[in-house]
Amino acid sequence: xxxxxxxxxxxxxxxxxVCLFMKGTPEVPQCGFSLAVSNVLKHLGVNFKxxxxxxxxxxxxxxxxxxDWPTIPQLYIKKEFIGGCDIIKEMFEKKELQAKLxxxxxxxxx
Numbered sequence: 001x002x003x004x005x006x007x008x009x010x011x012x013x014x015x016x017x018v019c020l021f022m023k024g025t026p027e028v029p030q031c032g033f034s035l036a037v038s039n040v041l042k043h044l045g046v047n048f049k050x051x052x053x054x055x056x057x058x059x060x061x062x063x064x065x066x067x068d069w070p071t072i073p074q075l076y077i078k079k080e081f082i083g084g085c086d087i088i089k090e091m092f093e094k095k096e097l098q099a100k101l102x103x104x105x106x107x108x109x110x
Contacts, residue, residue, distance in 0.1 A: 069084060
């Protein structure tokens with residue numbers, strides 16, 4: 001991955017406390033996995049930034065290298081990579097996602 005893409009991804013993650021790299025937008029997700037993670041965050045009332053990787057193929061491929069994670073969506077909370085769809089859904093069901101949000105001082109609906 002080139003340095004410009006790495007820098008762009010780093011800036012997105014640093015300036016957004018909750019950053020979801022996804023296919024589509026939070027309003028119009030373009031895949032079921034992105035829809036699922038977006039819906040979990042919406043259900044919790046989390047203010048998050050959705051990054052549509054379909055608009056920029058360099059970010060789409062670059063984020064996979066950046067996180068060393070092969071699939072999209074990818075969720076970052078306060079610069080920490082949390083995981084993809086299955087991990088987020090499991091964490092939500094076990095209340096681990098809510099605990100992580102609390103730990104990182106991100107407000108959400110209990």
